[in-house]
Amino acid sequence: MKFFIDTANLDQIREAQALGVLDGVTTNPSLMAKEGITGANNILKHYVDICEIVDGDVSAEVIAVDFEGMVREGEALASLHPQIVVKIPMTEDGVKALKYFSDAGIKTNCTLIFSVGQALLAAKAGATYMSPFIGRLDDVSTDGLDLIEDIRLVYDNYGFETEILAASVRHTMHIVNCAKIGADVMTGPLSAIKGLLKHPLTDIGLAQFLADHKKGNQ
Numbered sequence: 001m002k003f004f005i006d007t008a009n010l011d012q013i014r015e016a017q018a019l020g021v022l023d024g025v026t027t028n029p030s031l032m033a034k035e036g037i038t039g040a041n042n043i044l045k046h047y048v049d050i051c052e053i054v055d056g057d058v059s060a061e062v063i064a065v066d067f068e069g070m071v072r073e074g075e076a077l078a079s080l081h082p083q084i085v086v087k088i089p090m091t092e093d094g095v096k097a098l099k100y101f102s103d104a105g106i107k108t109n110c111t112l113i114f115s116v117g118q119a120l121l122a123a124k125a126g127a128t129y130m131s132p133f134i135g136r137l138d139d140v141s142t143d144g145l146d147l148i149e150d151i152r153l154v155y156d157n158y159g160f161e162t163e164i165l166a167a168s169v170r171h172t173m174h175i176v177n178c179a180k181i182g183a184d185v186m187t188g189p190l191s192a193i194k195g196l197l198k199h200p201l202t203d204i205g206l207a208q209f210l211a212d213h214k215k216g217n218q
């Protein structure tokens with residue numbers, strides 16, 4: 001399972017990269033705005049800065065909502081750096097853009113997936129990744145993990161190569177359960193990734209080992 005971090009914060013990306021388990025980064029316009037990155041040139045530069053920190057795919061989202069605009073923006077994003085993956089929303093024009101980029105050999109991530117039907121369309125259009133937002137489904141009393149399970153079944157039925165990128169991951173159990181179901185990738189906050197480290201018995205065990213070592217060496 002690939003681990004992506006879902007942020008545009010360079011310090012957090014550096015910290016996750018230093019851990020040695022990071023496979024990529026996802027961003028979106030909200031995450032960029034949260035870091036105060038505004039203006040076309042600053043946004044493009046920020047994507048390059050991210051690519052220079054990580055060794056893996058970096059999703060950069062188009063703002064255009066029409067096919068021509070998505071193609072124009074996506075091509076500009078893809079030309080920034082070989083690690084850029086063009087992030088396209090699941091809309092009618094978005095599906096056409098996914099097919100266009102797939103035919104052109106440019107990697108894509110289809111975002112804002114909330115149903116199996118949408119996932120099926122993204123795969124048919126040749127998306128490289130497809131992002132079901134599990135946390136946002138949980139927020140409206142719908143189990144996001146059920147969607148991941150259903151998409152896994154459908155993709156396996158037909159051997160679709162589009163990778164299931166579980167997005168809107170909020171905590172460690174989302175990651176663990178996505179891994180059990182067989183999501184190809186998860187993208188989440190640094191807190192959820194680092195949360196996987198924690199177990200009180202590890203802390204207790206380590207304290208005991210160190211205390212015994214100290215006693216034995218007095």
Ligand code: E4P
Nearest residue numbers: 006026027028136167168169
């Ligand atoms: C996915 O690529 C999105 O950036 C993201 O996971 C959305 O998460 P949120 O629901 O926590 O905003």
